[in-house]
Amino acid sequence: MALSFMRKESEATPEAMVFSDNFAAMDSLAEDLDGEIGADKWVEVSNTEADEVFDEIKRDQTFVILTLSSDDEGEVEACAELIRKASNAELLVLLVIGDVSPRTMHNVMRAGAVEFAPYPDPPGALQEAINRLRVARTQGGGALGSAKGKTQRSGKIVGVYGVAGGVGASTFAVNVAWELASIVRSEGRRVALFDFNFQYGSIATFLDVPRREAVYELVSEAGNLDQTGLMQALSSYRDRLHVLTAPRDALPLDIVAPSDIQNILALARDAFDYVVVDMPQALMGWSESVYSAADVFYALMETDMRSAQNMFRFIRSLKSEDLPLNKLQFVLNRAPGLTDLSGKARVKRLSESLGIEFAHMLPDGGKQVVNCCDQGAPLAEVARNNPLRREIAKVAQRAITLVTTTEASADSA
Ligand SMILES: Nc1ncnc2c1ncn2[C@@H]1O[C@H](COP(=O)(O)OP(=O)(O)OP(=O)(O)O)[C@@H](O)[C@H]1O
Ligand SMILES: [Mg+2]
Secondary structure (H helix, E strand, C coil), rough: CCCHHHHHHHCCCEEEECCCCCCCCCCHHHHHHHHHHHCCEEEEHHHHHHHHHHHHCCCCCCEEEECCCCCHHHHHEEEEHHHHHHHHCCEEEEEECCCHHHHHHHEEEEECCCEEECCCCCCCCHHHHHHHHHHHHHHCCCCCCCCCCCCCHHHHHHHEECCCCCCCCCHHHHHHHHHHHHHHHHHHHCEEEEEECCCCCCHHHHCCCCCHHHHHHHCCCCCHCCCCHHHHHHHEEEEEEEECCCCCCCCHHCCHHHHHHHHHHHHHHHHHHHEECCCCCCCCCCCCHHHHCCCEEEECCCCCCHHHHHHHHHHHHHHHHCCCCCCCCEEEEEEECCCHHHHHHHHHHHHHHHCCEEEEECCCHHHHHHHHCCCCCCCHHHHCCCCCHHHHHHHHHHHHHEEEEEEHHHHHC
């Protein structure tokens, strides 16, 4: 049964309008859309409502999902007609297609370039296609298959590195990326978060986003990667932050070469304004590629001896490679509080013996932080007033100033 478009008039703008007349697997599609988009964020409409719907919806808010599961000539033509109308209205369209013949496929594809998802198999294809549309929508461009309207950006790379295991680098990366995304959103700027710990990366868990199949291809064939391949591998968190998770299966860290990492980052710079990269603790041949590409690079540690010794070695290895230290920002996590005088004295000794100054001291945020990580949400979403969140919001604000200042001084040089 088709629900009227007008029915939802008083409610929030839907993310998708779904044309499902005669679609065979509508029940399971509805379930999947509930899961991927949210039960109250998509609306089922009938073909007869097409003109009205295409007039009403705004391409930057809502996309169109068309469906076809039959070779019946009338149905194929009706679907092709909808594709033509939607592309005339310059809307983003996803065609969900059931078990149809190659001839039918050919006929509907000829009607216009659209995103496409076979349904119900293979699993995940629908989710990936929806994700690509979301990316295309925030880009303000056409569907990813078409070059129309794409904007070239010149993104800034924000590296994040924990000198010892468990010092909080991934928690920092996730929350800095989310704060950045929230700050720059109103300017139409886009933020991505890349998990380069191909073995045990935890960003997918910390943000509760799916690990896409395409991540494996991205990592294993990074030398041949193009913009579409990159976009297909990205998950999206709340439609605001684009996330490259680690692959489903743990891969050796040296599966990528330095030139592969350079290629991934170059593509990322074209598509995003800020790219936060969470690095593995082990220093690899390609770590230098990330360091060199970074506009700002955060090195995290705690106050313990293990952190201190590793930080010492890390700085020494940068110096031995003649890498510039001016992009380094030292961050002390779980820093002692104001009243902990002996803790503060320890920090002073630490920074003197390492010859560094901490750009940021992050407080212990207590159990709430672990809970957020386990729940799969940034601190700002569920523990907005947590002291760690407040400090990380300052880091994000400062990062924007830092990379803008670096850019300005590079321009004037
Ligand atoms: N400032 C903090 N206050 C409270 N808990 C924190 C803080 N920073 C990190 N944590 C918690 O410490 C744990 C380890 O953090 P995280 O996974 O971010 O570290 P990591 O450096 O990325 O570790 P790995 O070496 O495994 O990559 C997480 O459970 C996280 O919630
Ligand atoms: Mg980590």
